[in-house]
Amino acid sequence: MATKLPSVDAVLIGFGWTGAIMAQELTDAGLNVLAIERGDWRDTPTDFSPAYAQDELRYYWRHELFQRLSHDTLTIRNNQSQTALPMRQLGSFLLGAGVGGAGVHWNGQVWRFLPSDLKAKSHNLQRYGKAYVPDEMTIQDYPVSYDDLEPYYDKFEYLCGVSGKAGNLKGVIQPGGDPFEGPRQREYPNPPLDIPYAPSLFGQAAASLGRHPFPHPAANASRAYTNPLGVQLGPCTYCGFCEKYACGNYAKASAQTTILPVLMRKRTFTLKTNAEVLKINLSPDGKTATGVTYVDEQGREFEQPAEMVILSAYILHNVRLLLLSGIGKPYDPVTGEGIVGKNYAYQITSSVNVFFNDKILNPFIGAGALGVMINDFNGDNFDHAGLNFIGGGYVGILQTGARPIETHPTATGVPTWGLEWKQAIARDFAKTTQINTHGGVMSHRGNYLDLDPTYKDALGRPLLRMTFDYGDNEHRMSDYLTDRAAEIAKAMGGREIKANYRKGPWDVVPYQTTHNTGGAIMGESPRDSFTNKYLQSWDVPNLFVLGATAFPQNAGYNPTGTVAALAYHAADAIKAQYLKAPHQPLVQA
Amino acid sequence: MRQFQVDRRTLLGAGALAFAVPLASSAEQLTGLGLPWAPNTSSFPTAVDLRARYVYFNADEAAFIEAAALRMIPADPTGPSALEAGVPLFIDRQMAGDYGKGARWYMQGPFGKSTGTQGYQAKWPPAGFYRAAIKAIGDHLGQNNGQPFHKRAEADQDAFLKDLSGGKVDLGADVDGKAWFTLLLQNVMEGYFSDPIYGGNRNLSAWKMIGFSGARYDQRAYVLAYGKPYPLPPVGIGGRPAWSMKG
Numbered sequence: 001m002a003t004k005l006p007s008v009d010a011v012l013i014g015f016g017w018t019g020a021i022m023a024q025e026l027t028d029a030g031l032n033v034l035a036i037e038r039g040d041w042r043d044t045p046t047d048f049s050p051a052y053a054q055d056e057l058r059y060y061w062r063h064e065l066f067q068r069l070s071h072d073t074l075t076i077r078n079n080q081s082q083t084a085l086p087m088r089q090l091g092s093f094l095l096g097a098g099v100g101g102a103g104v105h106w107n108g109q110v111w112r113f114l115p116s117d118l119k120a121k122s123h124n125l126q127r128y129g130k131a132y133v134p135d136e137m138t139i140q141d142y143p144v145s146y147d148d149l150e151p152y153y154d155k156f157e158y159l160c161g162v163s164g165k166a167g168n169l170k171g172v173i174q175p176g177g178d179p180f181e182g183p184r185q186r187e188y189p190n191p192p193l194d195i196p197y198a199p200s201l202f203g204q205a206a207a208s209l210g211r212h213p214f215p216h217p218a219a220n221a222s223r224a225y226t227n228p229l230g231v232q233l234g235p236c237t238y239c240g241f242c243e244k245y246a247c248g249n250y251a252k253a254s255a256q257t258t259i260l261p262v263l264m265r266k267r268t269f270t271l272k273t274n275a276e277v278l279k280i281n282l283s284p285d286g287k288t289a290t291g292v293t294y295v296d297e298q299g300r301e302f303e304q305p306a307e308m309v310i311l312s313a314y315i316l317h318n319v320r321l322l323l324l325s326g327i328g329k330p331y332d333p334v335t336g337e338g339i340v341g342k343n344y345a346y347q348i349t350s351s352v353n354v355f356f357n358d359k360i361l362n363p364f365i366g367a368g369a370l371g372v373m374i375n376d377f378n379g380d381n382f383d384h385a386g387l388n389f390i391g392g393g394y395v396g397i398l399q400t401g402a403r404p405i406e407t408h409p410t411a412t413g414v415p416t417w418g419l420e421w422k423q424a425i426a427r428d429f430a431k432t433t434q435i436n437t438h439g440g441v442m443s444h445r446g447n448y449l450d451l452d453p454t455y456k457d458a459l460g461r462p463l464l465r466m467t468f469d470y471g472d473n474e475h476r477m478s479d480y481l482t483d484r485a486a487e488i489a490k491a492m493g494g495r496e497i498k499a500n501y502r503k504g505p506w507d508v509v510p511y512q513t514t515h516n517t518g519g520a521i522m523g524e525s526p527r528d529s530f531t532n533k534y535l536q537s538w539d540v541p542n543l544f545v546l547g548a549t550a551f552p553q554n555a556g557y558n559p560t561g562t563v564a565a566l567a568y569h570a571a572d573a574i575k576a577q578y579l580k581a582p583h584q585p586l587v588q589a
Numbered sequence: 590m591r592q593f594q595v596d597r598r599t600l601l602g603a604g605a606l607a608f609a610v611p612l613a614s615s616a617e618q619l620t621g622l623g624l625p626w627a628p629n630t631s632s633f634p635t636a637v638d639l640r641a642r643y644v645y646f647n648a649d650e651a652a653f654i655e656a657a658a659l660r661m662i663p664a665d666p667t668g669p670s671a672l673e674a675g676v677p678l679f680i681d682r683q684m685a686g687d688y689g690k691g692a693r694w695y696m697q698g699p700f701g702k703s704t705g706t707q708g709y710q711a712k713w714p715p716a717g718f719y720r721a722a723i724k725a726i727g728d729h730l731g732q733n734n735g736q737p738f739h740k741r742a743e744a745d746q747d748a749f750l751k752d753l754s755g756g757k758v759d760l761g762a763d764v765d766g767k768a769w770f771t772l773l774l775q776n777v778m779e780g781y782f783s784d785p786i787y788g789g790n791r792n793l794s795a796w797k798m799i800g801f802s803g804a805r806y807d808q809r810a811y812v813l814a815y816g817k818p819y820p821l822p823p824v825g826i827g828g829r830p831a832w833s834m835k836g
Contacts, residue, residue, distance in 0.1 A: 054804035429799035
């Protein structure tokens with residue numbers, strides 16, 4: 001029997017980026033906010049100490065900062081004809097755990113989606129016609145435009161102290177920036193990071209081919225910075241342990257380094273850690289969320305009533321909790337009916353290695369979002385006529401730091417072990433770099449999330465089941481990007497290159513990206529979406545679902561900038577409209 | 590100075606044990622107090638005791654691992670072999686610890702056969718998989734011409750490992766030889782290239798060989814030094830050998 005607790009104005013489920021953003025905004029509006037986080041409290045001095053943060057084995061390969069799959073995982077398969085098996089070990093994506101979520105171990109790559117990315121269906125149909133957007137490609141327009149989100153992209157970039165160079169200021173193209181980006185109201189808060197040798201060589205080679213290279217926008221501070229909340233970040237020291245690690249240096253933006261020092265002082269905010277929400281409770285008519293039920297580490301259950309429920313966990317957990325709570329109609333890929341679990345999408349990556357004889361690159365000098373990129377082949381920045389795919393991705397060298405267990409690339413024909421391998425890696429390690437491609441994945445009818453019929457978590461609840469594979473659209477797009485990367489690789493003038501195309505079905509083993517999206521998507525009407533443009537549930541108006549859960553399909557950019565912008569956009573609507581008429585829909589169905 | 594090394598390691602180990610209690614245990618509630626902080630809550634890694642011999646592997650297993658690791662990273666003047674770097678001892682300690690037990694992995698059944706894209710599906714965590722696989726390999730070789738792996742000629746060993754990696758060795762229904770080879774090679778690379786605190790990469794020798802800077806805190810001075818060799822030797826979490834191994 002659950003112990004019933006006193007009601008709060010708003011309860012947040014999960015406390016990473018979106019939870020911290022929403023808690024900060026709602027407490028500013030005078031609300032009494034409780035965040036329930038199933039993981040531990042984590043902070044820089046106690047958990048990410050620079051005395052031992054640079055430990056590849058412990059943090060990446062032994063997953064210390066990531067979700068314990070022994071507690072819960074998901075099951076995976078490529079298509080409906082297969083039997084899903086549990087993801088027993090992390091691989092393709094790295095789920096977070098604890099305060100700050102995956103925003104603790106991200107790279108700090110802060111992108112905005114293109115204006116056309118947000119209108120993927122109508123834009124591509126209009127430009128390329130039905131043959132490029134077949135019925136099985138279940139893409140939809142976002143119900144928000146780039147102009148709607150611009151102020152919120154800006155707000156997040158200033159919160160994080162992003163280091164970069166604007167390419168489009170109020171419609172005027174800026175030299176040195178990304179000429180393809182949507183117009184921004186002002187320059188980035190900090191100048192770009194220093195560019196190491198390999199990315200600079202990439203930039204020269206790309207420019208020689210007529211491409212438009214620019215420094216990657218980075219939530220790794222290029223100098224000391226005080227954000228609008230008064231929280232200070234320190235300059236990045238290029239230690240090379242950023243992606244998959246926590247920053248010991250207050251240089252990488254995270255909830256801990258940008259919001260929590262302010263939020264945690266507020267008397268109107270409470271954080272409960274090591275407490276896991278089991279379900280969102282509904283009123284008998286199913287139209288109101290009455291709060292949540294959670295369990296603590298001793299197995300004691302509590303019922304936490306709330307006026308408003310905000311689901312702010314990682315996308316996969318958001319979708320699973322909706323399904324476990326019986327909210328919304330589960331998606332059926334056979335009939336195409338139902339909403340929850342629909343339009344799960346991901347990203348597709350590939351790479352090209354470049355080996356030099358004469359250039360010492362020291363690729364272990366790195367930072368999460370340190371590099372030089374081109375967006376010439378992202379989204380609809382290029383004419384797709386005759387290419388038989390839509391979408392695209394960025395191409396560039398991201399020098400996150402070559403840690404040698406993970407990064408010991410060898411040239412074509414060199415075996416993966418033995419004397420020849422050893423001699424090759426000794427010769428090449430410091431003189432090798434890698435161009436990456438990072439492409440978007442469209443939504444397809446057969447890619448979805450539901451509850452697994454067989455496997456259970458440590459609490460006896462069904463695991464989430466992921467049915468996913470790349471479509472022909474994605475393979476053609478990724479091959480095209482890889483070819484473009486190989487052209488630049490050749491122009492860099494190394495001894496040899498090796499192109500690593502993404503072939504075959506999606507494989508859970510090699511790390512690709514932690515950019516899972518969809519499953520409770522946003523849209524114009526309850527017929528085709530779970531939330532309206534303010535991330536408010538159509539069916540349960542006092543329930544908001546944050547995160548990439550809302551993406552109708554993915555784009556060729558890292559999602560965090562858009563995830564944060566959507567959270568701020570929702571927070572503003574809650575503050576300006578919803579609180580004046582609680583429990584009412586912000587958009588009429 | 591040798592005494593200092595032992596003391597420091599003992600200290601690290603003791604620290605990890607004594608203060609491994611999580612700061613925020615059971616459903617801690619934090620309201621309005623700012624960022625919670627308590628002294629001595631950092632969790633340093635525990636250094637492997639290099640004096641002890643194998644903890645997990647039995648003699649047959651150790652002989653196999655030593656021989657196989659040496660073929661994966663053989664001795665030559667380029668740099669350390671897997672044996673010189675301490676890789677077998679590293680793997681032994683990993684098997685004896687949480688990793689070997691699969692403490693963080695999902696290990697509930699039922700166990701099915703992977704389509705090839707579903708990752709690790711062995712019914713044992715790594716330690717059990719090693720035990721079963723090395724036994725199955727011993728049985729397999731015994732049934733053929735009787736020579737255990739570690740007594741065979743190098744060319745023979747290489748050929749067997751190649752067949753194993755290519756899925757050409759049938760080790761019975763339970764042991765997927767190719768999957769186990771993948772795990773073994775991964776663990777060998779981990780032992781070779783991880784921080785020496787875990788027992789491999791002895792004296793930072795593998796990092797020296799490839800020119801990796803290690804656990805460096807501040808590399809700002811070298812970002813724009815295009816084409817210049819990195820001017821400092823590698824350093825580990827426990828420092829550099831020169832700090833503790835001399836005299």
